[in-house]
Structures are given as C-alpha cells and as structure tokens.
Amino acid sequence: MSVEFSFDDRSMTAHPGQSVGAALLANGVRSWRTTRFGGRPRGLFCGIGVCFDCLVTVNGEPNVRACLAAVADGDVVSTQVGDGHVASATERGADLTSDGRGDERD
Numbered sequence: 001m002s003v004e005f006s007f008d009d010r011s012m013t014a015h016p017g018q019s020v021g022a023a024l025l026a027n028g029v030r031s032w033r034t035t036r037f038g039g040r041p042r043g044l045f046c047g048i049g050v051c052f053d054c055l056v057t058v059n060g061e062p063n064v065r066a067c068l069a070a071v072a073d074g075d076v077v078s079t080q081v082g083d084g085h086v087a088s089a090t091e092r093g094a095d096l097t098s099d100g101r102g103d104e105r106d
C-alpha cells in the first residue's frame with residue numbers, strides 16, 4: 001500500500017505515515033523552499049522540527065515543517081519561496097536540486 005501525492009505538479013508515492021520531507025527525499029527531491037534573502041535552496045537539516053529549514057507549502061498552507069508533517073493521500077505539496085508563497089513557474093525553474101547550503105540562516 002502506498003500514498004500518492006504531488007510535488008510541483010509531479011506525481012509521487014510515499015509509504016503511509018512517512019513525513020513529507022522523507023517522502024520528497026525518497027522521490028529524489030533534496031530542496032523544496034528558498035530563503036527570504038538570497039533565494040538559496042533549503043530542505044531537511046535537523047529532521048526533528050527545530051531548525052525550520054524544511055518549510056514547504058502543503059495543500060495551500062505555507063510554512064509546514066516537512067520533517068514533522070505526515071504526507072497524506074492526495075496531498076498537493078509545493079515549493080515555497082521566501083516568506084511563504086508558492087513558487088511561480090519561473091521560480092520553480094530555478095535549480096533547487098543542488099545542496100547549496102551556505103552560511104545564510106533564515
């Protein structure tokens with residue numbers, strides 16, 4: 001049995017109970033938001049709900065911690081830009097696949 005969800009219009013699957021962050025990593029996605037200043041890519045960092053690096057938009061709700069929220073069947077997960085808006089098509093075209101971690105913390 002698996003859970004089906006989408007990320008930026010791409011269909012993906014997850015195990016029931018898996019976190020959004022774990023499901024995205026399992027589907028080859030390493031970054032799903034950009035920072036407010038500089039637009040640097042972010043994904044999982046602490047993995048335990050402390051750092052807020054993993055914020056993502058789920059079903060239109062911004063600032064969901066991907067490491068804590070369980071993915072549900074039919075969830076629509078979207079790249080989040082800066083302070084919490086869903087990425088436009090142009091913004092989604094930016095390369096969010098590289099690690100890109102710098103010293104910027106936001």
Ligand code: FES
Nearest residue numbers: 047049051052067
């Ligand atoms: S990875 Fe740190 S809060 Fe989610």
